[in-house]
Amino acid sequence: MNSSKLTAVDLFSGAGGLSLGFLQTGQIQIAVAVENNKAAQQTYLVNHPGVRMYGDIREVDYEEILKECRKTGAGKVNIVFGGPPCQGFSNANRQKVALISANNQLVKEFVKAIERLEPDGFVMENVKELKSNKHKFFLSSLDEEEIADLHLLPTDEKVSLGEVKLLKDELLSFLNEPFGVSISNYAILDKTLFSKLSHLNRKKKEAAVYLKKTRSAIKVFLNNWEGQHRFYWSQKYREMWIRLGELLKDKESSVEDIFSCLNDVITIQQIIMRAGEIEINTLKAGRFYSEDNEILVNLQTYIVLDYLKAKFKKLGYKLNEDHLILNAANFGAPQQRERLFLIGVREELVGDREIKLPEPIIEETEHFFTVKDAIQDLEDVQPLILTEEDRPLSKAYIENGNPLLQYLQAGTAKVRNHIMTDTGETALKRFQALQQGQNFHNLDDSYKHTYSNPKRTQNTVYLRLNYNAPSGTVLNIRKSMWIHPVKNRAVSIREAARLQTFSDNFVFMGAKDAQYQQVGNAVPPLLGRAVAEQLLSYLGRTADQSLRNLITPLETVDL
Template sequence: MLVPRKSEVIIVKYSVIDLFAGAGGLSLGFMQTGKFDIKVAAENNPHARKTYNLNHNVTELLDDVCKIDYKDIIRRYGRIDVVIGGPPCQGFSNANRQKNHAISMNNRLVKEYVRAVCELQPKVFVMENVDMLRSKVHRFYYSDSDKEIVDSLGIQLINEKIELFPPSLISDKANDLISYYDQIRKFGWDEKTYLLLNVLYKQKKNPTKFKKTAENNEKKLIKISSEFMKNAGKDEIISKLDCELAEEISQYLKEKNNTEQLQEKLEISVHIQRMISKIKELKDNSIEVYKFDTDHGIYAHVKSYAVLDYINGFLSSEQNNYKIKSDVLNAANFGAPQKRMRFIIIGLKKGGDREFNLPKPVISSDCYRTVRDAIGDLEDIKPVYEVTDLPLQIPKMTFVAESLAYTLRDSDTLHNHVITQTKDTALRRFAALSEGQNFHNLESEMKEDTYTDPTRTQNTIYLRLKYDEPSGTVMNIRKSMWIHPTINRALSIREAARLQTFPDSFVFEGTKDAQYQQVGNAVPPVLANAIAKKVLELLSESDAEC
């Protein structure tokens, strides 16, 4: 008697493209559902690409999103059901804090994400970003390239002033300086010259560092001075100021005891170079300047519109037809041992008047997972110092089922348990800090010769984590010098990855700093998984309606 074979269960998976994928935290959360197939991912950073390739069975990994041909992707893979990604978006007010940029070039990448959605027309899209994206801080400048689209969508414009030159330095030279607007490029320094002189300028409050930098770069300063003096005799005010700076550099290198006059010339010339950089950006991005204001400083008057208004207006328009929901989600509410606020946008192709919401929190604040939950089991495992060291073999342990450690410790081999070798000064600081304390809690003598202005350091610098609370937002903790709750050492790459809810089987590639950065940039997989389940719910409902 023939026994009929049981019919095989075929699991239909939804096709996904992940843009700005990084190491792959968002992809991992979607893959963990078993219902999504990442057909294509795009990531430009070479170290993150290595990590992504190692950990994801993706069909194709691209680099430059600006060059992606989405029609070709549809031709080769068929319709893409879901587009996910977190395009960098700095916002021009944050860019301006860097003093030498008027525009964050990263903002262009938001438009590349929007282009992907417009050309692929997925059933659902998910965009992840910093929580400040919902504010009016993140804006695009109104330019010739997007004027037609912005006007047709009726997006609100507001007047903005971009500071080109600070009021504190302005004098009767203001009108003379701005008269060179159309030929400003020829007065720009080369990058190496700017970087060195800008470092010296920023060390004006720290004479010891200033002197050391000048001594270490004396030959370079002599060469810079010589180059500037080639402009001697020219009438342009910027050339004259460069010559005056060259004379002060030469004088300082001879006497090496008076920085005041050199700093005065440096301040003016460095700010002129920052002005030149901003003007180049305005021109290169076709941003129309309506007028200049030279009464108190030098300002360029332009128009701007909110990034979020652009995303919502463009993608919810009749042409694209998405119903869009957005809100800030805290990763801690979804199981991360970390208070990480992320702005999430979900767009669903309209089909009737179906309403939907973003994922709802599953963990309340009084039940948040803690740093101890994430890394407590690693306390007795000594980290290594080099990424080239062999991974560590760790003993088996028994954990409560479904606990965080039970979920994350999915390998007997511990990769990336790597830290930076700590110098004596940092070790003394580590020893002086208790849980929850940071750089500002140190005695004044322990803060010297570290930062140009110690009073302006963030509260996350030299932060010793509290074991029995969730951590703050994990960024590049190597730069922040985060400290283990009970041991006088830095937090390892693996411990940072645990705080981000990456399982131990997920291995990071690249240099030490690159690995720390990848961890800090990632979407916590546990948050990504909650978003993926919501997307799956929306897709299932849409399919049922068809």
């Protein structure tokens, strides 16, 4: 460790894209990273040796982290950065049983880390939708005092717990006047059993296949069906549950009877589980009520971004107030990817200076780097199929390529992680039918027969990339089946990594899907580098080489 460099901690580090961007400034050393995913941990440590890795942030000992940072000679934590997951609250998502996403609570873990580590500056990265009002916390009795102290005003939110066809009035009466026992005690005891039944409930069209699978999977539960509840909230519900067990046992039962009874049970269970969450988390709630067949409750909420701004200011940090969104394409990525960034710096270090995000380096869209700029040199390098066979493959090394390619090639004539998803016959026919820039919706209907509802398919599915434009946001492109611009094959992990601006000397570890997921989850290192340079400017430091000089062709540099 170098005591002349600033010491940093990376939270929710993933594979280490943000870390890589900060390290590329030459002014920062990373002492500690926190990441719960095992494959991402492995990737991080292979590429960032010497960093102390911790797992679940909820179990972190911050005194221990401070000790690790002091070993660098800095005596403190200078910088904390990271991107805590935050999915937001949405009434529209009925597939999720949980009312409260555990991911939303991880945002508060980031705040807790800033409070405990007291860095000079921090960067929090997140989805651009965090700026919208749909990202809310539910107010609980535990945080009521803090919210009042931050002068935030909670608002009422009408929240749907689900629709119910039978026993609505009886269920409402129970929810408002529970029988002296916690509501969650009336849920199905075994979560695996509930998960299997809930999954079956969504598969009526494929009943012939899924009924057989489910019956086999829940056979052990059928032997003690009535005992799968600790308590029954209603005798009529108990009879409904017993009838479901009998229908599932009897292989002669009609599909209509099974799914009718199953749907009634699952919708009631979902409502009870969500009501149990409200109770367990001591949320500030009104009485349960109904509109038509929907069970509703008014919960008090407050906006996540309002909370973050108020809390960080309370902790003594100045923030970028209005401009919150950056596009990776403005900073050298061959990808249109918008993300939200909060930069915080201790007030005593910046005085009256305004905190701002970095200004775009490449402003005009026609000057954005393209997919061709990033991956064309790999066009004729045949990807591997199995991760077990991963090895350095020879590539065409282009001496005088565009600035992005020069950076991505990292001075090496070899490339790892050039691995792709194998292509089946059906997928290959779709590949062959699509031109650059086209996707699943451009296919003839005869190619869509394997999809139960083709119209609901996203525009990113079966997308053939356009060589002459930046890509869209890179997610897990294996799941989306992205297609190479000119080859009838899937985009490889390495090609996806290049679109994310990981250079070829950065190696991904883990199973194939884990590698694709790590690439998709990452902050593009060049975008991270731009933000790191901006933060350094407030801390009195300058990067060894500016990103602008790295990605701007020499003939267009302003003198």
